[in-house]
Amino acid sequence: MSDTKLFKTVTWSAGPGCHGGCGQKLYVRDGKVVKVEGDEDNPFNQGRSCPRVLAMTQYMYHPDRITQPLKRVGKRGEGKFEPISWDEAFDICEKKMKIIRGEYGAEAMIFAQGTGRDIGGPISFLTYSYGSPNWAQLGLSGQSCYTPRLGAMKAVMGDFTVTDCSQFLEKRYEDPAWQRPEVIMVWGQDPANGCPDAFMGHWVVDCMRMGTKIISVDPRQTWMTTRAEHHLQLRPGTDAALALGMLNVIINKDLYDADFVRNWTHGFAKLRERVQEYPLDKVAAITGVPAESIEAAATFYAKSKPAAVHWGVPVDMSPEGTSVAHAIICLWSVTGNIDVPGGNVIARPSHGVSSYPYSTEELVELYGEELVQKLTKKRIGADVYPMVKNFRGWAQPDMAIDQINSGKPYPIKGAWIQTANILGGQAARARLHYDALKKLDFVVVVDLFHNPTSMALADIFLPAATFAEKDSFRAWWAPLAVIKKRVQVGECKSDWEINFEMAKRFNPEGMQRWNSVEDLFNERLASSGMTFKEIQDKGGWVMPEEGPCKPYLRHERGQLRKDGSPGFQTESGKVELYCTTYESWGLDPLPHYVEPPQSPTATPELFAKYPLIMITGARSQLFFHSEHRGIPWLREKEPDPLVQVHPDTARKFNIYDGEWIHIKNDMGKVKRKVKITRKVHPENIQTLHGWWLPELKGPEPDLFGVWDYQINQLIPGPQCSTSGFGGGQYKTTLVTLEKIGNMGENNG
Amino acid sequence: MAKYGLLIDYNYCTGCHSCEVACQQEHGYPEGKTGIKVAEFEYETFKGLAIDFLPYPTDLCDLCVSRQKNGERPACVKHCQSRCMEFGLLGELVTTMEKGHKMVIFAP
Structure with missing residues (x-):
């Protein structure tokens, strides 16, 4: 490859699809990219790459790519x-x-x-x-992707935080200022597959290798839940109840960080009062997680220092998503894990640049x-x-x-x-x-x-x-990078x-x-x-220098507020456990739980007809949302739209592994191929969204088979939290399974 | 000739498929053809469900001879997102293996 030139750049899609900012090396020959490899010198991915970016050449030069207006x-x-x-x-x-x-x-x-x-x-x-x-973001019911969490963090803390995997430091794990999180509580995400919103899921795996323990909050079983110290397998959509139950344990057992609470939070007494409404027996009944498991996990989280929470879209997609996020923010706040090394560090766009x-x-x-x-x-x-x-x-x-x-x-x-x-x-x-x-x-x-x-x-x-x-x-979050x-x-x-x-x-x-x-x-x-x-x-990239964009303990150093005084960028200058911003917006200033609109208890009649809770919206390393179904190296590894069904459930519905079936509710029916697996709870099914088949006919009425395979046809609406953001029912919709008459048929 | 191999720490393989596509890109293989394939295992244990992944070098694996000439690691090892793959002399890999668990060495 002597006539091949090497150029370094940074991703922000299109190509891999995602929001990751990995450093990549492009090998270019005769004006064409012939190979893409991870850039070892870029601290974000440190030479690693996901399968989607490694398939870039098939993506860029795909015969179906549109290259003219x-x-x-x-x-x-x-x-x-x-x-x-x-x-x-x-x-x-x-x-x-x-x-x-x-x-x-x-x-x-x-x-x-x-x-x-x-x-x-x-x-x-x-x-x-x-x-x-x-x-x-037309179509995304309740704007249920990160926005609810971002809005909640802004209102409660005046800033955003992320799990500290050393990503703000150039030397990464080698930087002496960084400390490994003792615990990462992974709430509603499978980081090995998760959507990289300026975060690389495998950083969590890096921390695990160094000794970090995992608490997993997930209705499913995944690679990570099977390696977790505590796995809280909750009913989808009950996240707020679980978080409030954990707060109940932490506050009532005096496991919170009394100094941080006294110096840097507002409304602790009111939060203490609110969590009394969530005793563990009640929370266990709502979530399906045994009370002793909740107590053990909450205790483990609170006693581990530093500890971080890494969270995903199920928070947004719970009813009252912005309140669920508020509850989880309270968890990392009362335990004093804000902007400490290995905790939830404040994340600002690098160098104050708005990209x-x-x-x-x-x-x-x-x-x-x-x-x-x-x-x-x-x-x-x-x-x-x-x-x-x-x-x-x-x-x-x-x-x-x-x-x-x-x-x-x-x-x-x-x-x-x-x-x-x-x-x-x-x-x-x-x-x-x-x-x-x-x-x-x-x-x-x-x-x-x-x-x-x-x-x-x-x-x-x-x-x-x-x-x-x-x-x-x-500039999301660090480093500040240019794409060339x-x-x-x-x-x-x-x-x-x-x-x-x-x-x-x-x-x-x-x-x-x-x-x-x-x-x-x-x-x-x-x-x-x-x-x-x-x-x-x-x-091509620069890490933030000392100042408001670089950790740690910026609230103590007066680097967060515009007036330069110590504290947080909120009305009270504190983390508002009792959120005056929510109050001024006419929202509940304290976190609370709301039952999903469709559920075994909220709609028993509907549940009798549609006895399964469907989880959609999980992420995959092979596909970014509805992309990449036409990329040969990716599609061959998961060629069919699958639905995960527990063996007990499969027996009940008289269906076999590999059978094509319909998932059905009052909104319609959608085809899936059955994958029998214990990864999913018997009361739930799980299936990826974003399926259409580029190999089928495009013009109407076919539209690449979208009406056969688009699972979000079954998601009802309109729906959102009282704040306006959160609450799309992508993880809590009730459905049933139905055999297809003509067995073995896989399209049409 | 020195004998090289791959050590897989399969406690940490997350099944991300990077090794497979890295290999296909490196060798210019079309779909269906690959020097490494990831298998998934799901089974019950006394502690509940276990989920493991294991990359398996196929008959096409040449340990990226052409990369070795440039002092580079095989494409799969380089891109492995959980860094659970190691390339080296078999004798040295055994030393690593003696200190670990859930590991396997392949001599493709």
Whole structure:
């Protein structure tokens, strides 16, 4: 490979799909990436790689990849597209979107994102340049992915925290300032497969190797639960009750950190009072976890110093997700594990750079108070839900789709869909999303491959770039990194380039500040004191220096609050166990438990008909949400959409391993292949979301088999927590299993 | 000729599939063809369920001879996310194995 050149860069999808920020080495020959390997010098992944990034060459040069802008020429959904130039594509988008803005107002255009890529930056930039308040993760019921946890942390602590696996330190595990967590309580996640939201799941495995013990809170059995010191196998959706039961143990047995509680928390007496409502016998009855197991795990957690909590989407997807998160925050707060080495360390974007702006605070900094205030007034859900109004600049997704359907209180006429396969992925009530979005006057899809959403809806398809083909920057959380374009595939452009060009057309005056995307990057990187090029010259990434972006004990050093005084960035300057922010938003200021909307006790009649609790939304190393089903090296390792069924349950339903069956409830039925396994509890079944089969026909009515395999068709709605965020029923929906008449049939 | 092999600490294999795709990429194998394959084991013990994974080098495994020439470890070992694979001289791997448990050495 003598004519092969090696370039280092950093991922932020597209390619692996995820939000991880791994360092990668690209081997480039004749303008093509021929191999991708993990970069040993990057402290994030230290040379390791996931299977999705190792399959990059199959992804980038896939025969199905869309590499030119496309215009729909047949009827919508008919699958007839023809290639057009970028100029023509931009012109059409400009014209159609200006008509919508002129006739109905900018709010009539919704900007829908999924997850993955560096999407938050470019899509908010375009949304605000166009003037719409409606930026949304359309389809994701209750906005139930991380946002509820982020909102809760901001309200209760004024900052976010993550499990300290030394990721803020350049020397990582070798840094003497770091301490290994004695315990990591993994709450609702399987880190070996988990979604890498700026966190690499295998860091937990690294800690285990060094001696860290695990407490696992998970309805399933996984590689990690089988290696846990304590595994609390709870009924899905009862997480708040469990957390409150653990708090009951820790507080009543005086296992809390009295110094930290006295000096740095607010409302402990009220929390103590609240947890008395959750005695262990009651909690055991709700959760299905024996009282003695809860007591043992709570005691073990509280007595281990330092201890960290690492959590996942089941927190968000529990009813009242923001309250569940509050309860868990109380656990790490009363035990004094905030911003200590090996605890839950405060996580801020490195160097104060905002690469994925979403909080009202960040948006105000970038776009000014006046514009943000003006847009918030019209944002879907802001008049109903306090967190939609006050925390995150996203429209409430359940309300948004209902509004598209009803046209009330104002009509939505167009959608800009970027990084989102709504119909094939996250959409609860997927059929309703299909019907509603079909009515729109104009739909743009920006993606890399056709999928059920683009096939059904796109009028214009704009081809996006992978991380190897784009310039971008990343500050989630550390290090601060730049992504450098190394190759060009077809005519694909980065999301930043596409949205920069479109923004110029909608807001020419405001765009005069920047001549190029790099100018804009440099402005956004200003707080680091470095330019895009300077960071690149330093090797592409820089770790945070001493200051507010680097651990530890920043509350003691006065590095968190804007006024420079010690404490936390909250009203009281303390961690608000009794949350005055929640109180001012009209929410319960203390954590509480709410039974899932569908459950054996809440809806016994429904349960008699549908006696199984279905868990969807688990992550996989092979697939990122609805991506990668067409990548040969990945798909061959899990070719079929499986449903995990316990052997006792399989016997009850008279089904065998490998049989194709229907999962069914009042919302519809979906096909799955049975995998009999003890990993799942007899009362639950588990199945991956995001299944559609790229090898099947794309044009309607087939849409790559999406209506046969899209499991979130069975998830009811609208649903969300009283805060506006959390509570999608992806893990608590009741279903039954039904044999398919024609056995052995696997599609159609 | 020195005899090399792979040591697998299968207590820590999480079944992430990185070794498999790393191998396929390294050798340019199409799907269906691979120098290493991960097997999964699920069984009941006195303490409850056990779940283990074990990467198994196939007949195609050449321990990445071409990488060895450049002083690099085999692609599977390099990319293993839980760092449960070690490449080395069989004699030296045995020494590691004597100190551990749930380990196996392959001489492909």
